[in-house]
Amino acid sequence: MTLSLHERIRTDIESAILSGKLAPEDRLPVEHELMQTYQCSRMTVNKALSALAAAGLIERRKGAGSFVGRPHAHSMILDVPDLPVEVAKRGHVYGYQLLVRRLRAAARGNAEEELLAGGRRLLQLDGLHSADGAPLAVERRLVSLAAVPAIADADLEKEPPGTWLLRHVPWTEAETRISAVPADAEIARLLKTPVGTACLLVERQTWRSSERITAVRQYFLGTAYHLVARFGSSRP
Amino acid sequence: MTLSLHERIRTDIESAILSGKLAPEDRLPVEHELMQTYQCSRMTVNKALSALAAAGLIERRKGAGSFVGRPHAHSMILDVPDLPVEVAKRGHVYGYQLLVRRLRAAARGNAEEELLAGGRRLLQLDGLHSADGAPLAVERRLVSLAAVPAIADADLEKEPPGTWLLRHVPWTEAETRISAVPADAEIARLLKTPVGTACLLVERQTWRSSERITAVRQYFLGTAYHLVARFGSSRP
DNA sequence: CACCTTAGAATGTATAGACATATGGCGCAA
DNA sequence: TTGCGCCATATGTCTATACATTCTAAGGTG
Numbered sequence: 323m324t325l326s327l328h329e330r331i332r333t334d335i336e337s338a339i340l341s342g343k344l345a346p347e348d349r350l351p352v353e354h355e356l357m358q359t360y361q362c363s364r365m366t367v368n369k370a371l372s373a374l375a376a377a378g379l380i381e382r383r384k385g386a387g388s389f390v391g392r393p394h395a396h397s398m399i400l401d402v403p404d405l406p407v408e409v410a411k412r413g414h415v416y417g418y419q420l421l422v423r424r425l426r427a428a429a430r431g432n433a434e435e436e437l438l439a440g441g442r443r444l445l446q447l448d449g450l451h452s453a454d455g456a457p458l459a460v461e462r463r464l465v466s467l468a469a470v471p472a473i474a475d476a477d478l479e480k481e482p483p484g485t486w487l488l489r490h491v492p493w494t495e496a497e498t499r500i501s502a503v504p505a506d507a508e509i510a511r512l513l514k515t516p517v518g519t520a521c522l523l524v525e526r527q528t529w530r531s532s533e534r535i536t537a538v539r540q541y542f543l544g545t546a547y548h549l550v551a552r553f554g555s556s557r558p
Numbered sequence: 559m560t561l562s563l564h565e566r567i568r569t570d571i572e573s574a575i576l577s578g579k580l581a582p583e584d585r586l587p588v589e590h591e592l593m594q595t596y597q598c599s600r601m602t603v604n605k606a607l608s609a610l611a612a613a614g615l616i617e618r619r620k621g622a623g624s625f626v627g628r629p630h631a632h633s634m635i636l637d638v639p640d641l642p643v644e645v646a647k648r649g650h651v652y653g654y655q656l657l658v659r660r661l662r663a664a665a666r667g668n669a670e671e672e673l674l675a676g677g678r679r680l681l682q683l684d685g686l687h688s689a690d691g692a693p694l695a696v697e698r699r700l701v702s703l704a705a706v707p708a709i710a711d712a713d714l715e716k717e718p719p720g721t722w723l724l725r726h727v728p729w730t731e732a733e734t735r736i737s738a739v740p741a742d743a744e745i746a747r748l749l750k751t752p753v754g755t756a757c758l759l760v761e762r763q764t765w766r767s768s769e770r771i772t773a774v775r776q777y778f779l780g781t782a783y784h785l786v787a788r789f790g791s792s793r794p
Numbered sequence: 795c796a797c798c799t800t801a802g803a804a805t806g807t808a809t810a811g812a813c814a815t816a817t818g819g820c821g822c823a824a
Numbered sequence: 825t826t827g828c829g830c831c832a833t834a835t836g837t838c839t840a841t842a843c844a845t846t847c848t849a850a851g852g853t854g
Contacts, residue, residue, distance in 0.1 A: 326837060340766065342728050352804060363839045365601075368805080376612065384805045385847030398734060400636035400787045493576075498634060498787040502738035502758035502780030520756035520780065522738035530577070544738030544756070551636045551734040551787075562807060588834060599809045604835080620835045621817030798853080806845070815836075824827085 327362055331370035339379055339390050350380060350388040400551040402498060402526075404485055405451050405459070414453040418482045421512075422448035425467070425474070435464065438534045442468040447483045450512055451540075457513045458546055463538040470535060487528075487536060495529040500549065509541050520544035563598055567606035575615055575626050586616060586624040636787040638734060638762075640721055641687050641695070650689040654718045657748075658684035661703075661710070671700065674770045678704040683719045686748055687776075693749045694782055699774040706771060720774065723764075729771055735761040736785065745777050756780035 325333065338344045351359070356367040371388055374380045382388045409416040424446045428435035438444060444464045451459040463483050465473050470491055478486060503523045510517040522542040528535045561569065574580045587595070592603040607624055610616045618624045645652040660682045664671035674680060680700045687695040699719055701709050705727075712722055739759045746753040758778040764771045 328837080340728050340730050346725075354804085363841095364805095365840085366838060368807095369837090371805090373612065376609065382805065383847075384845060385803070387804060387847090398636045398638055398732065400634045402634055402787070496634065496789040499784050500736060500758070500787070501784035502756040502778070504756045504780070518754060518756075520738040520740045520754075522736070522758075542738070544740070548735050548737035551638070551736070553732040564807080590834085599811095600835095601810085602808060604837095605807090607835090618835065619817075620815065621833065623817090623834065796854090799851090801848105801850085803848080804846085807843085809842080810840100812839080813837085815834100817833080817835100818831105819833100820829105820831090822827105822829085824825100 327360065328366050328369040328373075331356065331360055331362075331367060332373050335370070335374060336379060344390050346390050346392045348390045350390065352387055398551040398553040400498070400549060402549075404488060405482060406485060409451075409453045409458070412453070415455070417452040417455065418480065419450045419452070420447065420479050421450060422446060423478065434537065438464055438466050438537055440466060440468040440534065442466070445473060447478060449482060451482065453546070456546075457515075457543065459540050459542045460509050460512045461538060461540045463536060465536045466534055469530065469533050483536075484538065491530070491535060493528045493530045493535055497527050499523075499525040501525075502544065503541070505541065513541070513543055515543060522547060522549070524549075563596065564602050564605040564609075567592065567596055567598075567603060568609050571606070571610060572615060580626050582626050582628050584626045586626065588623055634787040634789040636734070636785065638785075640724060641718060642721060645687075645689045645694070648689070651691070653688040653691065654716065655686045655688070656683065656715050657686060658682060659714065670773065674700055674702050674773055676702060676704040676770065678702070681709060683714060685718060687718065689782070692782075693751075693779065695776050695778045696745050696748045697774060697776045699772060701772045702770055705766065705769050719772075723772060727766070727771060729764045729766045731765040733763050735759075737761075738780065739777070741777065749777070749779050751779060758783060758785070760785075 335344070335350065344350070350371075353364050353367045353371070356370075357364055360367070371380065371382060375382045375388075379391055380388050381391045406416045406418070425443055426446060427443055428439035435444065445467055447461075447463045447465065449461050449463075450457060451461060461482070461484070465483065465487070467474060470487070472490065473483070473486070476486055476490075501523050503521055504518040505513060505515060505521050507517055509521065510519060513519070513521075521544050524540040524542065525538070526540075527537045571580070571586065580586070586607075589600055589603045589607070592606075593600055596603070607616065607618065611618045611624075615627055616624050617627050642652045642654070661679055662682060663679055664675035671680065681703055683697075683699045683701065685697045685699075686693060687697060697718070697720070701719065701723070703710060706723070708726065709719070709722070712719075712726075714722060737759045739757055740754040741749060741751060741757050743753055745757065746755060749755070749757075757780050760776040760778065761774070762776075763773045
């Protein structure tokens, strides 16, 4: 694969940074120098540097120059898999059981629920995910009927609500909180495990431009599940 | 904040996609149409579309057109904070205590360690992170001396090795595995918590282009710490 | 010496045009 | 009808230029 010129400039600088030849806070050659080095126009150099800036590898300061950014271990890509897909990929048979389906108002005094409901009702959906028949995770989900009226008529017996939402509802923002908690009595009963077992708790909220769509708490059996996040500097 | 023209084109299309107006696999207007719409040159349109392609929101096919990418619900940005910074941000006093510092060979039969060592020795660094004097996390780290000879001379009494590495060693790839485990006897003793307490286990390995640099296991007190991952349409 | 002004340097944005290259459909020929 | 080749289409890359914006440093002034 022959790289285009701006790609070559970009990868040259990228490897200089990643190999340590260019250290954080170092100043890069200015655009005119790179024009000389590569015998090309400024737009070509600019495209390479802009791409590096967009990727966070360098910082560009108008009037001042371009500088190597501080290493940014601070963000990685977290795969948040659709459970049926993930379980199947590991070679197990996925199962889902809907435990509770209830239309109700937000709990009074519960600010979270009231924000989600937006004055209207909520659909509460509790379910159990399993792999090869063994419990894997308990899920407690609330969906805003104001935001997703169509879900009232959806068939959620076989398909988990997360999968249904993923396919039917576009969203713009989401936040996931990951922690470890001991299983309380009910979680323990559903997961068929002793009370106090370490569970991976994944709490996720989803918005469509400031309108709240859904909030979910998933309790994973700690020993049976894990999340993976990656960081790779080069794009695939 | 007034957006430049190419930014406006980009955000316009971005919101059309995220709001669902443009569905996955839909074809975008071709560059010449966008030139008409925005009364600008092709380079400007191209810059906007290239940025969207780099972000994975659209796919561009030479000769065919530009198309909305498949939904990317499966990946979010995970913040993997530098602990001292994160603890300080929450308004606590951060502390670090080095418990074990040992130069040793890879454990025979332990494939992980042998890969990391690359035939040379490893530096084992165990430590305890605390917030306001209370234990927060136990860390067990191995560093490849083949990859990072300089760390043999580093002062790691006060500064955690993760922070030192972040500042001194560039890396290209990292993988983080997140799970929940019960505290074993030693972890429990160090964290001053009962055996079996739910802990958030973060395991991370780091490479510099296929050369392994370091592997670390961090056991966080489940109730005292959590990770946050975000997905947002707009970049910060 | 401290402060202000100013010129130059460096990046940000945009234009108009040129040629390259992959794609897909249409028409022609076997 | 089928298969092949050609061409219009659309993106990929690059050039040369222009002007705007912001930062830095030099130099002059009180």
